[in-house]
Amino acid sequence: MSINASWYLALSVVLFSIGALGVLVRRNVLIMFMCVELMLNAANLAFVSFARTLHDIGGQVLVFFVLVVAAAEVVVGLGIVVAIFRRRASANADDLHLMKG
Amino acid sequence: MTTALIELVVQGGKATIPDVGVFAVAAAIIVAGAIGVVVARNPVHSALMLVMTLFGVAVMFVLQQANFLAAVQVIVYAGAIVVLFLFVIMFLGVDTQEDIAKEPLRGQRALAAALVAIGMTGLLLLGQVSKWTTGQPHVAGSDTGAPNVNLLGKSLYTTYLFPFEATSALLIIAVVGAVVLARRPPATPDMPDMPATPDMPDMPDMPDTSEVAVATPAVPITGAHDAGVDA
Numbered sequence: 001m002s003i004n005a006s007w008y009l010a011l012s013v014v015l016f017s018i019g020a021l022g023v024l025v026r027r028n029v030l031i032m033f034m035c036v037e038l039m040l041n042a043a044n045l046a047f048v049s050f051a052r053t054l055h056d057i058g059g060q061v062l063v064f065f066v067l068v069v070a071a072a073e074v075v076v077g078l079g080i081v082v083a084i085f086r087r088r089a090s091a092n093a094d095d096l097h098l099m100k101g
Numbered sequence: 102m103t104t105a106l107i108e109l110v111v112q113g114g115k116a117t118i119p120d121v122g123v124f125a126v127a128a129a130i131i132v133a134g135a136i137g138v139v140v141a142r143n144p145v146h147s148a149l150m151l152v153m154t155l156f157g158v159a160v161m162f163v164l165q166q167a168n169f170l171a172a173v174q175v176i177v178y179a180g181a182i183v184v185l186f187l188f189v190i191m192f193l194g195v196d197t198q199e200d201i202a203k204e205p206l207r208g209q210r211a212l213a214a215a216l217v218a219i220g221m222t223g224l225l226l227l228g229q230v231s232k233w234t235t236g237q238p239h240v241a242g243s244d245t246g247a248p249n250v251n252l253l254g255k256s257l258y259t260t261y262l263f264p265f266e267a268t269s270a271l272l273i274i275a276v277v278g279a280v281v282l283a284r285r286p287p288a289t290p291d292m293p294d295m296p297a298t299p300d301m302p303d304m305p306d307m308p309d310t311s312e313v314a315v316a317t318p319a320v321p322i323t324g325a326h327d328a329g330v331d332a
Contacts, residue, residue: 003120006228007124007128009228010228011128011132011161013221013224014132014135014221015131015135015154016221017224018135018136018138019135020217021213022139024209025209025213026139030144030147030190030195031144033186034147034148035138037151038135038154041155041178044158044170044174048161051167057252060167060169060253061257061260061261063167063170064173064253064257065261065268067170067173067174067178068268068271068272069268070178071181071182071272071275072271075185075275075278076275076278078185079278079279079280079281079282082192082193082282083283085195086285091193094205
């Protein structure tokens, strides 16, 4: 409860950086999605930490909305992955250049 | 050394050693799980590592008295989202080892690591240097640091009522979108954007066989007609 919020923020930064690195480096669409979830969790951690430090419950409410939007994003994103996979039979992001002329 | 480190972490001498211990263990779990998500070669292992990270974040929520969010984190993330990930991985059959040793683009990983290192340093400095209080405090109610599900619910249904209702519309749209996207396309014969490559080699054969099939029984009839016409 009374650990300094700087430590939570530092952990959040580290988690966000690992997620960003995963999105930039990995080629599998599903793993890129998981890394996006890591970044969302880092943002959630920072929100809760700020809510406690600044004595404002709005941070926790925002985490609630982030959870809902993440659920919707995953549902639609995995639907897109399934639709692409049905046509291309590959989960590799490098193969998805259908709009390239 | 250890006491100095604990005093460094503790703010105002209020945190106890169990607090610091729980924070350290949960932070180690979070970072290890996140690294595991990125470096795992099997997508199933990545999903399980993601569960580990999500549980660590839930522990962090409990440590900051956000008990409701910790429960929702476990139920929604670990219970629904990761299961959905695993379901799609199994459904698509991509749960195979992936060769991540070779780099598709030359220098991509070094560039990505450099960019992330720069961004991480900037964010860490920003977190340490900047003033956090920017606007009007207590917009939605005070987070007193005690377990506050009541306050969270009251704020959600009064101050944030319209975003809450908009969220329901978002979920409905997401469900409809997922059904539309994942639906198998109707098998119409003249669909222009279907993958026609398996059918293409058969296409020259199809008219031949049908012509033969039509022509063979038609020979006597057409022969009779032809004879009649010729006569």
